[in-house]
Amino acid sequence: MSQLHSFAMASRPSKKRKLTPPQSEDEEASSRSTVKAQKAFFKNASSWDLEQDYETKARKGKKKEKESTRLPIKLADGRVHQVHVPVEEAASVASDEDWLDGDDASEDEKSEDDEPAYMEPDIPEQQQILEAKEELARIALMLNETPEENSGAFRAIAKIGQSRIEAIQKLTLATQLAVYKDVIPGYRIRPAAENMAQEKLSKDVRSLRSYEQALVSGYQNYIKDLARHAKLGHKQQGAKSKGPSLANIAITCACTLLTTVPHFNFRSELLKILVSKLSKRIVDDDFNKCLRAIETLFQDDEEGRPAMEAVSLLSRMMRARDYRIDESVLNLFLHLRLLSEFSGKASKDRVDHDHAGPSSKRQKQEKKFRTKRDRKAMKEQKALQKDMDNADALVSHEERDRMQSETLKLVFATYFRILKARMPHLMGAVLEGLAKYSHLINQDFFGDLLEALKDLIRHSEEDEEEGEEDDNDYSSSSVRNPTREGLLCTVTAFALLAGQDAHNARADLHLDLSFFTTHLFQTLFPLSLHADLELGAKSLHLPDPDSSAPHPASSTARNRVNLHTTTVLLIRCLTSILIPPWNIRSVPPLRLAAFTKQLMTASLHMPEKSTQAVLALLADVGGTHGRKISALWNTEERKGDGMFNPMSDSVEASNPFATTVWEGEILRKHYCPKVREGVKIVEKAMVHGR
Incomplete structure (x- = not known):
């Protein structure tokens, strides 16, 4: 038995150790690429947004993605080989493995997808x-x-x-x-x-x-x-382009x-x-287009709201720019249509409406008895009419008055701020606007404006003499003219008074315009020697070759506010003083005589057309107050003692009745026939005056 067991042990083969077969070159390359891909995977994993990529990824059909159910195969040498899914099936699999070995492919796909967007240059x-x-x-x-x-x-x-x-x-x-x-x-x-879909x-x-x-x-x-x-x-x-x-x-x-x-x-x-x-500071074609567009909006506005929105934006822009704007922008207020249709009185912070008292009494008197059915029918008719007005975009009178009031307050607030700040290049525009809308200014605001105008006249010449430099952007292109500013202030002051109820204004506010009258009397002689007296804003003339200044100080070429010449402004001022429309009989004889003598002397030095205008004004004065000043043409009727002082500080202290008008004899020999004829008309009016 022991021999049999030893024989069996001797015949059993010896146990062999299983050795790992050596890797082929393809397997080594694939393992290295796998390691690199894994490193890249862990490196880029922090920047992934898988939820967003899953949301934006295109979905094809409703078929569920199936995993590979094929079992691995054991080869003859003992190795286990996993059967890979075909390429067509792998392309439809969405898993994290796509990020490992699909980076290059995704970049290629992105570049192919982006190619159609850049096909334009081809x-x-x-x-x-x-x-x-x-x-x-x-x-x-x-x-x-x-x-x-x-x-x-x-x-x-x-x-x-x-x-x-x-x-x-x-x-x-x-x-x-x-x-x-x-x-x-x-x-x-x-x-x-919001509930439009549910309606x-x-x-x-x-x-x-x-x-x-x-x-x-x-x-x-x-x-x-x-x-x-x-x-x-x-x-x-900056880029040069055609058109x-x-x-x-x-x-x-x-x-x-x-x-x-x-x-x-x-x-x-x-x-x-x-x-x-x-x-902007640049005045070009686009700038002028914007000006014309807003002017058209103001002139065609029947509702009131567009004009109010435009004035509000313009006033805010001016305040933000600290009124460093072009003069023509402020002139846009002169084209407001609704301000000429407004019936109330306004200032920079308040508006007074004219309430018609009798209309309410008339409504009470015309009230009639109506049955319940009639009142119900009238109520339905009013509701229907209101709906029709809303459909037609009609504006009620109350709403229109409210918008006009807001517009008027914005305009006057802008004018008053500029007047207080004394912006040199905007003074003409402000004075022109105040003169135009004088009938809409409240009497409470009237006194403040007169004080501001007086202050402007006092400081205009001082600033010009001192050569005060303003850091205004338009100071180089805008030339101050104290003479013209004084005339505009005088015209504005008398226009404001003409727009009010003169008697009530004088009684309530105790207004005194003698300051403007005296200032005009003292500037008549300098004005008669003014070289550009008849030149307007659009007049073409050469500069003075003997002047040291590059631009003459008296030039009106840059004046875009009031297109009237200096002569026209002077005649307007004299008309308001000598023939006031509100009370033509209230002018004292001393004032009439002093201005008449001063004007006859100044007409000797004025150009032809200015002399004709002055003589025509004196003819009107003679037709109205001829009897009061006819003594100036007759030596025997001299009423004053002493001497005439044309340089007096006040009009009444000049003693005009101590002299005579002798300038008419020289003007009779003037080279212009119209001037000679004008002198005859003046003398005739003084003799036959009322």
Whole structure:
């Protein structure tokens, strides 16, 4: 038994150790690539956003992804080999393994997907412009024919304008302007309600609302594009390009929309584009276009709200710029239509309305008895009329008066701030505006304005003599003229008094305009020697070659406020003093005689037309007050003792009746026949005057 066991042990083969077969070159390369991929995986894992990538990943069909169910295979040499899924099936598997060995493939796919976006340079630019023209014309034709059925065309036109070619952008802006001018309705579209989808509406009404919202959305994006291009105006002006720049076209489109469809939505955004351009220092064609557009808006405004919005934006812009603006911007207030139709009185912070008392009594007297049925019918009729007025966009008188009041307060507040700050280049515009709207100024505000005008006259000559330099941007181009400023202040003061109830104003406020009368009397001789007395803002003349200054101080070439010549301003001042329209009989004889003698002396030195104007004024004075001053033409009727002092500090202290008018004998020999004839008319009026 033991021998049998030993034989069996001897015949059993010896146990062999299992050795790992050597790796092939392919397996070594795959293992190295796996290690590199794992390193890259852990390195980039912190920057993944798997949720976002899963959300944006395209989903194909509703089939569920299946995992591989194939079992591994054991090879003859003992190795276990995993059967891989075919390439077509692996492409549809979404797992983290795609990020390991798919980086290069994803970059290739991204580059292939991005290639169509950069295919534009492959087509010649002229060909792209031609194709854009045809496409824009086709879309615009569809919108003009059936806009309700092609609401998506607004977005299609805007998409064409996203091209990087400037010519295509210009064509798109011009096409959108023509389209919106044609399709914009005559009413303002309200914003869509939040529960619009839950409302029960008919198919036609729902389709119309959808079209209106598409129109408003496209129009809003268009205005944003205009604002963006207009802001880039300075950068585009540096580049040399043929024709108008993109900023020029954008401003032109904004001006056209403001004047043609001011009732539609986003009017404030259009006004902001124009006001932003008016705040710049450069006065160019675009600047003038914005001025003309706002002038047209003011003149054609019958509602009141557009003008109020424009004045509010302009006043805020002026305050932000510290009134360092061009003079023509402030002159826009002179074109306000509604201020000439306003019936109340206003100041910078208060408005007094004229309340008609008798109308309420008349309504009480005309009240009649009505039955319950009649009152119910009248109530329904009023409600129906209110709805009709809202549909027609009519503005009630109360609402219109309120908007006019706000506009008037803004205008007067702006004028008063500039007057207090004494901005040199804006004084003419302020005085002209105050003179025009004098009938709308409250009496409480009237006294403050007169004090400001007196202060301006006192300091104008002092600032000119001291050569005070203002760090105003327009100080170099704007020349101060104290003589003209004094005349404007005098005209404004008497225009303010003429616009009020003169008797009540004098009694309540104790107003005294003798300061302006004395100032004008003292400046008559310097004015008669003024070289540019008859030159206006648009007159062409050569500068004085003997003047040391590059620009003559008395030049009116830069004056864009009051186009009247200095002679016209002088005649207006003298008319208000000698023949006041509010009380023609209240002028004292000493004042009449002093001004008459002074004017006859000054007419000897004036140019031809100015002399004719002065003589015509004196003829009117003689026809009204001839008996009071006829003694000046007769030596035997001299009433005064002493000597006449034309340089007196006051008009009454000049002793005018101590002299005679001898200048008429010289004017009879004037070279101009009209002057000679004017002297005869004056003498005749003085003799036969009332």
